Amino acid sequence: MAHKIVRRAEVDDSHLPATIHPLLKQLYARRNVDLTGCELSLSKLLRPETMMGLSEAAVIIADAIAAQKSILIVGDFDADGATSTSVCLLALRMMGATKIDYLIPNRFDYGYGLSPEIVAVAQSKGAELLITVDNGISSIDGVAAAKQLGMQVVVTDHHLPGKSLPDADAIVNPNQHGCQFASKSIAGVGVAFYLMSALRTELRSRDWYQTHQISEPNLGSLLDIVALGTVADVVSLDSNNRILVQAGLQRVKSGRCRVGITALLEVAKRSPQRIVASDFGFAVGPRLNAAGRLDEMALGVETLLCEDMMLARRMADELDGLNGERRELEAGMQQEALKSLQKLTLDESKLPWGLAIFQDDWHQGVIGILASRIKDKYHRPVIAFADAGEGEIKGSARSIKGLHMRDLLELINSRHPGMIIKFGGHAMAAGLSLRADAFSEFEAAYDKAVREMLKPEQLTGEVLSDGELPTELMNLETAFLLRESGPWGQSFEEPLFDGYFSVIQQRIVGEKHLKLVLETDCGSVMMDAIAFNVDLAIWPDATIKHARVAYKLDVNEFRGNQTVQMLVDYIEPA
Incomplete structure (x- = not known):
């Protein structure tokens, strides 16, 4: 399994003002917010x-x-x-x-x-x-x-x-x-x-x-x-x-x-x-x-x-048209990449630890997003390459927690001088150029280096949860409170909760999104939920009656009405 839900530990939040909602106090404290971090006025820049x-x-x-x-x-x-x-x-x-x-x-x-x-x-x-x-x-x-x-x-x-x-x-x-x-x-x-x-x-x-x-x-x-x-x-x-x-x-x-x-x-x-x-x-x-x-x-x-x-x-x-074009390009490239990887995935142990993928008709502009998508699916560091002309290929790399991508490329470069034409980047993302005829050699060197730098357990991604949300807080008021208490983002993650639910309804909408009705185990709350871009080989599945779900609480707006819904980050049959 590529992911597992891990709950954040309870922490002391007594240093934060008593005027803050108890739920928020705990969420802020877990994200290392101090007293000054609660006040986001420009005077504090x-x-x-x-x-x-x-x-x-x-x-x-x-x-x-x-x-x-x-x-x-x-x-x-x-x-x-x-x-x-x-x-x-x-x-x-x-x-x-x-x-x-x-x-x-x-x-x-x-x-x-x-x-x-x-x-x-x-x-x-x-x-x-x-x-x-x-x-x-x-x-x-x-x-x-x-x-x-x-x-x-x-x-x-x-x-x-x-x-x-x-x-x-x-x-x-x-x-x-x-x-x-x-x-x-x-x-x-x-x-x-x-x-x-x-x-x-x-x-x-x-x-x-x-x-x-x-x-x-x-x-x-x-x-x-x-x-x-x-x-x-x-x-x-x-x-x-x-x-x-x-x-x-x-x-x-x-x-x-x-x-x-x-x-x-x-x-x-x-x-x-x-x-x-x-x-x-x-x-x-x-x-x-x-x-x-x-x-x-x-x-x-x-x-x-x-x-x-x-x-x-x-x-x-x-720009919207270009973005649509970019998405189509990327979706096509993703299908091709997944097809070639599927041949290996029948046996998980055969899948390389470091995935290097290349096709000569891929577009240079979207290989970074492609690498990111494949990394999310398999929870492995990925480098996607496209043809750059004149006998060169250009790669865009995305890493996982615990592997510094630029350091990894530095290691490969020191072992195989001249194989990489140039490279640069940081821990989670990097770019490089290779001679096209060196791809197979690079692929082997890359997988070898990744295996040296990672442990097997690091190939399982963690879904970091803030634990179970009390049923009395599963409402629109809490959804608004969380929405207004950001800005949430990288390294200040939006609150994510998890729990066990009965699956009352499930259907696909918009070709690849899973719309659900979930009920808490005690039956006291029933809620709409949506999971975007699900694996259609797994969902929908009428035999799944219970699931463990990691979700964000969201405000859904439709025709002027506002209702609470769950945005599903991760779902597994329970």
Whole structure:
């Protein structure tokens, strides 16, 4: 069995205010929330002074604005990159910068980051100052090329640095050695927001706004974009990130958000007034990401920059179409991958510990999502490869708890020099390029290394539960309480409960979702439940009358009516 339900232990919650609902107190305490973590006001944000390189970067950019130099933002082709780029562009415009533009490398032509090839494009645009967002910490050659051409470079990033750093004019990255900024899990867009805040302060100290008769910008107006990028990049929601996300969600709920985000929520059929963090993660983020996966991320950036609702709706429709295309592509690739794995799965012991899968007609843009889906199904680290042309294949890796993917690739690289052309990433996700003819050799080396680094019991995933929810709390009131007590997300998981239930009804809706009516064992509560994307080889099954279910309590809205329902995360016959 690939998963098992494990209950979180009861913990002492006496340090939290007595005014908090007893259920919430326990949930917060289990997620290591202290007294300060209960208060998500912007005044509690970490101070910018502790972020290394921030003031130097602000001075360089302020000087460039004053000298009317041409500034180019170089972003990344995912949602974090698009939101980071948008935050910088909008903030710089508010501060009176006139010569600003942006560039997002097309992932198929240029790959990731500030490469020498992208620097050549920047030069052709007449750029004098480059600001990287959500990339740049590993762009040693690209920064060197820019410096050689007489450009200044400010690197802002949040990815882990390698052994050496680029020779930029300033580097802002909380993960660089010696940086005292406490939130190491801030997203690229969070770093960009902090830089723009420091720039605003720097310009204020120069009397810039008064001299140029500009009203000092309210950067809080950008927090909806910051929240979107933070959630979409799946960084840990520590208290600083939760403050940023909460502030952004409040802007959306109160109708003060960018028209592009409103339009994306519309096409995803989500209500701005009732938005929760997961809507950014599952509805808006993927549509934004689809542009970078299949086409040009510029479409995503333009949607966020847009001021006109009609135009924003057109762009959101286009992103929605790309997302549908991405889903179809991915579903087809997933079927093919599962078919080839099925040959091995008849005997679980024959399934490799590390799954490396490749097909030459797979699309580079969606192999990361494919790897993620296969990893969820089999609870094994997965690398999915696609053809990259010129005798190379490109892989996207997703790991499981307990296996550091970048370290694993480092180990393989040291044992087989030259087999991997290049690689990078972090614990849970990484990317690499191989010679196409080295795939079989890599596959064997990868499985061997995974077997050395994992124990057999780690191949069983844990469904971490907050235990049984008392029947008197299985109601709409509790569902609303939990919804409003977030933002929930990565490393601050939404409450998940489990229990044994009688299965009263079960049927498939929307082709692959299981709709259930469940009753508590004592028969006192009967509730609707839905499990998304179930294994149709197992469900529905009329012989299953009892099940153990791990679920979230959710508010279901249908034709203006609100009812409580269970969102099933995991179900097994009992």
